[in-house]
Amino acid sequence: MKDPHDQPELPTPPPHGATAVTAAITALILGPITGIAGIMWVLYTVVGIEDEARESSVEIGGYTDLILMGIVAVVIGLAWWVGGFLLLAYMKTGRFLLILASGVALIVSVAQLFNRGFTFLIIPIIVSLLILVLCAVPATGRWIVADEPEPNPLAHDRGRD
Numbered sequence: 001m002k003d004p005h006d007q008p009e010l011p012t013p014p015p016h017g018a019t020a021v022t023a024a025i026t027a028l029i030l031g032p033i034t035g036i037a038g039i040m041w042v043l044y045t046v047v048g049i050e051d052e053a054r055e056s057s058v059e060i061g062g063y064t065d066l067i068l069m070g071i072v073a074v075v076i077g078l079a080w081w082v083g084g085f086l087l088l089a090y091m092k093t094g095r096f097l098l099i100l101a102s103g104v105a106l107i108v109s110v111a112q113l114f115n116r117g118f119t120f121l122i123i124p125i126i127v128s129l130l131i132l133v134l135c136a137v138p139a140t141g142r143w144i145v146a147d148e149p150e151p152n153p154l155a156h157d158r159g160r161d
């Protein structure tokens with residue numbers, strides 16, 4: 001006997017992808033900016049090393065972390081840019097790449113904040129957290145999966161003819 005209070009399941013609306021699109025657009029905008037800032041940071045550091053070397057005969061050391069910070073910023077900027085395009089193409093790889101790049105950016109920024117005390121690193125920390133959280137929420141995963149084509153049952157039968 002059927003329960004009179006049972007109602008048929010209503011179709012669920014497709015996910016709107018606000019979190020995924022926001023993460024992708026943020027990564028697409030800030031990726032190139034981060035990459036350019038990284039290149040400029042490396043150039044600024046190298047010029048500073050050369051100027052200091054000319055002014056004193058003291059051996060110059062301790063700049064490797066600054067140069068490495070610039071190189072990492074370039075790599076993160078490129079990863080954000082590529083990940084943003086891949087996420088907009090409904091690819092799980094884009095989500096993974098954005099999570100990975102944002103995690104690395106977060107770790108590097110926090111490390112440099114404590115190591116050198118650069119207060120301007122608050123901005124990359126906030127941006128990294130934003131992209132990381134937007135990509136990690138389940139809604140982003142549902143949006144990616146919702147656009148995957150359903151398997152074609154007739155495609156399996158064609159090989160038997």
